[in-house]
Amino acid sequence: MNPFTLNYEPEYFCDRQNELARLSKNISNGRNTLIHSPRRLGKSALIKHFFHTLEKKKNFETIFIDLFATTSLEGFIQAMAENILFKYHSKNFIEGVKTLLKGLSPNISFSPDGTPGIGLSVQPARYETTLKELFNYLETRKKKVIIAFDEFQEVAGYPEKGEAVLRTYIQNLSNVRFIFSGSSNHLLQQMFFSAKRPFYQSVEIMVLDKINRETYFGFIKDNFEKNDKQVAPDALEYLLDFSEIYTYYTQVVCNYAFSETENKLELQQAYTITDDLIENRKADYQSLLRLLPENQRKVAIAVANEGIIKKPTAIDFILKHRLPSVSSVAQALKSLENKEIICLTNDGYTVYDVFFKRFLQRYYGKELN
Ligand SMILES: Nc1ncnc2c1ncn2[C@@H]1O[C@H](COP(=O)(O)OP(=O)(O)OP(=O)(O)O)[C@@H](O)[C@H]1O
Ligand SMILES: [Mg+2]
Known part of the structure; x- marks a missing residue:
């Protein structure tokens, strides 16, 4: 199991x-x-x-x-x-x-x-x-x-x-x-x-907050080892970074990492696993993106590429990502929040679905930076 x-x-x-x-x-x-x-x-x-x-x-x-x-x-x-x-x-x-x-x-x-x-x-x-x-x-x-x-x-x-x-x-x-x-x-x-x-x-x-990073690290390592498998510390750190220790996404990533590992999971293979995860979801995420009006699409991509952003209506952010006016960014943020595509955390705005965020960073990262 x-x-x-x-x-x-x-x-x-x-x-x-x-x-x-x-x-x-x-x-x-x-x-x-x-x-x-x-x-x-x-x-x-x-x-x-x-x-x-x-x-x-x-x-x-x-x-x-x-x-x-x-x-x-x-x-x-x-x-x-x-x-x-x-x-x-x-x-x-x-x-x-x-x-x-x-x-x-x-x-x-x-x-x-x-x-x-x-x-x-x-x-x-x-x-x-x-x-x-x-x-x-x-x-x-x-x-x-x-x-x-x-x-x-x-x-x-x-x-x-x-x-x-x-x-x-x-x-x-x-x-x-x-x-x-x-x-x-x-x-x-x-x-x-x-x-x-x-x-x-x-x-x-x-x-409810995220599970403590060290605790989750120990849990994942132990569960590999209980099943006679190993995970390299850097590979495990990478999996936690990739999934942001966000319970559901961490579980999914680890579920694949576990099933794809025969003896020991190394960093290189961890990269392949997360790449495949995003690749498999590509078509769905693309259609989700296509359904968004232009402004919202731009703002979602910009927020994803920042990872997390305190003030997306600040002028430097708007200029950097070539976004339209402050008021239309504010409006797009509101709509994206209502659609639960982005959310406001204590540290700022971020894309809600971690895999969608990774998808945006991967396929729409270069365009804007
Ligand atoms: N402490 C945990 N250890 C291992 N897996 C967990 C833990 N907490 C949650 N999960 C797994 O993470 C996923 C999300 O958990 P859950 O459905 O409980 O979240 P939720 O906050 O109720 O989400 P939603 O708001 O969508 O209802 C599930 O697959 C669940 O099995
Ligand atoms: Mg629930």
């Missing part, structure tokens, strides 16, 4: 010791947590790993609910009901529905591999009672229950007043603790940082 997995696997999880300890402390002290970070840094994996450790200790019950692609309170209730039913009533689904959701008539279907799915339709008039039933059920469990709502920012887009309704329930539960998680965009920011919103100041906030 390749130890550099692209899905969460408990035995191939790297570090996050501080974050896990902090989550534990929050839970034992009755605090709810919001975890946010840019995409693909490892929020979902962190929560899954935390739940894995809790379940092993058997003091808590955990429920992970992915709200991605839910568009209404009905979708939220369905996701929650399904996860609770799978957790507590997987042996007898119909019985579970009867005890849990008294007023609902679900359609239970089975997929070819035998896993049940439920088509629960909930009438708007029953939203609140159904939520109440679900939360009350958790409130009466003997063990404390920890629920994670991943991609929680979706709730902000529901046509109903989802936030206010949820906040009321969440506030009144004593047996249930919550972890909310999502990527750091303005939707999530507004939900938790705006004084006008129901979830304002209701959580302890954890901003």
Whole structure:
């Protein structure tokens, strides 16, 4: 098995010791947590790993609910009901529905591999009672229950007043603790940082950062060695530079590096591996680039070539990259940020997708410098 997995696997999880300890402390002290970070840094994996450790200790019950692609309170209730039913009533689904959701008539279907799915339709008039039933059920469990709502920012887009309704329930539960998680965009920011919103100041906030470089280095080296392979230190440093220690990209690069290495990975081969990675994505990235209006394309290329840039509207940057006026650069930045092509970090603007950045540097680097 390749130890550099692209899905969460408990035995191939790297570090996050501080974050896990902090989550534990929050839970034992009755605090709810919001975890946010840019995409693909490892929020979902962190929560899954935390739940894995809790379940092993058997003091808590955990429920992970992915709200991605839910568009209404009905979708939220369905996701929650399904996860609770799978957790507590997987042996007898119909019985579970009867005890849990008294007023609902679900359609239970089975997929070819035998896993049940439920088509629960909930009438708007029953939203609140159904939520109440679900939360009350958790409130009466003997063990404390920890629920994670991943991609929680979706709730902000529901046509109903989802936030206010949820906040009321969440506030009144004593047996249930919550972890909310999502990527750091303005939707999530507004939900938790705006004084006008129901979830304002209701959580302890954890901003997930990159994994420490030395720790990741050790993890990668160890996992090569456990499998009777070696990695030259300069090759490993290069892989971390190339992927910017950005969890997802580092995992992908290492996954290939591992599978391509027979005995020992040397620097030269590491170059080939990353070249191939970008080459394979070239067609997709080219069409992405082609879809951008001229100004945005130019700005994306310029930002990529700087790596990271504090002030892309500064005149020297504009002149150096032959960009149009300050105002059109500012506008292009805004659009690129909305499209999640570039993002603003503590150190400045950068291209969000590390591989796209490498692609731009490689194929559009010379043109402008
Ligand atoms: N600590 C870790 N050790 C090893 N792999 C990890 C770790 N954290 C995350 N990963 C891997 O990195 C990738 C991104 O992680 P994950 O999906 O958890 O990020 P995310 O922050 O939830 O992203 P998104 O915002 O897109 O939902 C996944 O392939 C995951 O398996
Ligand atoms: Mg996630």
